[in-house]
Amino acid sequence: MSEQSIKLGDVCLDLAQGRPVHVVTDTGQTVAEWSEANNYNLLDNYGNSRFDATNDDRVFDVVYCSSLKSRPSKTYAYPESRLGRIESEAADAGRQVADRVVVTVLEELFERAATDDDGAVTVLKRYATDVGYEDEAAEARELAEVDRIIGDEI
Structure with missing residues (x-):
């Protein structure tokens, strides 16, 4: 195993x-x-x-x-x-596919929550932490914040 x-x-x-x-x-x-x-x-x-x-x-x-x-x-x-x-993640620096999916989904949710309601960001962060994805939630929130700040400038 x-x-x-x-x-x-x-x-x-x-x-x-x-x-x-x-x-x-x-x-x-x-x-x-x-x-x-x-x-x-x-x-x-x-x-x-x-x-x-x-x-x-x-x-x-x-x-x-x-x-x-x-x-x-x-x-x-x-x-x-x-x-x-x-272990397909060997081709992705050891990152499990499920974790990549979680980060992508959470990033989109954080972007939407930040646009709609700051209280939603807190709830979303708490939920992600409760289900065991604290690190992925932190990464997703950071990515969403970067996207929100620089948006289409890239």
């Missing part, structure tokens, strides 16, 4: 099948919590048990991305230990 954690939007390999999957949801639950809520023990699943999944593993909903013609119609709940994150 890589040092960087799996995030929404990551492409991973299903280690049991060797097939690529796309992470569509971090359920916010452990295997134990998910199993109880869904009346299905993820640890009993053969594919999960092969990778020493534990009740403390985080659970992600994924879809298989098999081919261009493939249209995912079902999500699968997999423990983190079954997923091998593909």
Whole structure:
């Protein structure tokens, strides 16, 4: 398992099948919590048990991305230990794709909030911090401020 954690939007390999999957949801639950809520023990699943999944593993909903013609119609709940994150960010100075997306979205929101209402900037900053994107929010706010100040001058 890589040092960087799996995030929404990551492409991973299903280690049991060797097939690529796309992470569509971090359920916010452990295997134990998910199993109880869904009346299905993820640890009993053969594919999960092969990778020493534990009740403390985080659970992600994924879809298989098999081919261009493939249209995912079902999500699968997999423990983190079954997923091998593909480190595509090696080509981007180590920055995870999900983090780049978050910064881009937050930058646009900060620009809009600064234009509409300074109180909205505070709420947006607090929300981003609460969901674990404090660094990305700071970067996005700085980018939005630069865009607002110099705008079309570049």
